[in-house]
Amino acid sequence: MQGLSAFGNGIYAVDSGYTGPDVAAIHLIEEGGRAALVDTGNNDALVHVEQALAETGLSPEAVDLVLLTHIHLDHAGGAGAFMQAFPNAKLVVHPRGARHMAEPSKLFAGVSAVYGPERAKELYGELIPVPAERIVEATEGLELNLAGRVIRVFDTPGHARHHVCYFDTKSRSFFTGDTFGLSYRALDVAGRPSIFPTTTPVQFEPEAMHASVARMEAEEPAAMYLTHYAQVTDVPRLAADLHRLIDAHVAVAERHAAVVEGRKALIEADLWKLVDEESARQGWTLPQAEVRKLLALDVELNAQGLDVWLGAR
Incomplete structure (x- = not known):
């Protein structure tokens, strides 16, 4: 199966396979036999997540939450397919992104403008709409309950205005999407990671990004879980x-x-x-x-x- 990494506290990273190995992670949080997924990769990632659920003894029906950090398609392109596969799940997404998950045609048009229509189709396939009644808006301070495990929403613009990060109170860790940059394991030196910012094609706001990183630093998190790629610790050094x-x-x-x-x-x-x-x-x-x-x-x-x-x- 695609790479599955366990980090303790019921947290796993599933390699989505997006453009290659160890590029984009989908995070799985397990608590009391229930599951949340953070980001979805593209449609092709679904099979890897289904395999990871089976590997960890979870059924598709056990997925209660699909948490999107933002709606760029390397993070959210598979959302519609995931919601079809996981019948009990709610999709959690920033209010600015909710309408695009229910009606993704404008979202795909925007991605086509960045990559070109053929490349966009190759990367993301057909975007599947998510029924509006299954969408929960991820507003600042919202607390989500996963079998008693509280996951709190932080509104974190800078990379995009529709970006949120999720703070897991059990592990005292953030799932950061792109706000805390990218950290590819291939660049680690003797287990010491590096960090690099990602500005996004259209909504980069440096002062907002600084402020979002500082907000997360203030929580003194034990770890950050980046979509690109997975767990990093030594947060103060990386934040600096x-x-x-x-x-x-x-x-x-x-x-x-x-x-x-x-x-x-x-x-x-x-x-x-x-x-x-x-x-x-x-x-x-x-x-x-x-x-x-x-x-x-x-x-x-x-x-x-x-x-x-x-x-x-």
């Missing part, structure tokens, strides 16, 4: 690096603020310089060519996000 790198991304963008033609390409070139600097700082052992391959899509989308942010200021 994330704040530094958010500012570095802003500095790259502002360097090219006056450029009219070809600005995104200039930003992207400077982001690769930033990646190389971070590789040296963190002592990454992965060869540069492999780093470029691993981060290619992320750097391209970050450049796009910074370019759009400059234009919207």
Whole structure:
């Protein structure tokens, strides 16, 4: 089966298989024979989640909650398929995203504008609408009950205005989607992870991202569970690096603020310089060519996000 990792406290990561191994995790939380899933990957991820449920002794009927951190399709593209497969589940999503889960055509059109229609179709297939009566709006402070285990909603803009993070009170850990950046295990050095921000193509707001990271830091969490990729600890160090790198991304963008033609390409070139600097700082052992391959899509989308942010200021 696709990679399944256990972290204790009933928390597991299922490798969704999205674009390759160890790129996008779906998190499974088990409590008292009931289950919650955090993010869904795309439609192709469903079979891996079904296998993970079977591996952990849970039935499809045991899934009570499907928790979306936000509605970018590497996190939410499989939501409709998941809701069909898990008949007792409620879909929890930011109020700004709820209507797009019930009627996903505009969402797919937006993704097609980013990736192109053919690539979008290849990545995500057909988006299945979710019945409105099965959708719960993830408002700030909402407390969700999983067999007595309380999961609290934090409204966390910065990557997107429709982004929330989920705080699991039992493990004192956050499920962070993209707000706490990405941390690929291939870049770990002797088990020491690195972090890198993800700006999103259209709604990057650096001050909001700083504030969202600081809010989570204030809870003194034991761990963060990132969609890209899974558990990281040593949260104070990683949060400090994330704040530094958010500012570095802003500095790259502002360097090219006056450029009219070809600005995104200039930003992207400077982001690769930033990646190389971070590789040296963190002592990454992965060869540069492999780093470029691993981060290619992320750097391209970050450049796009910074370019759009400059234009919207």
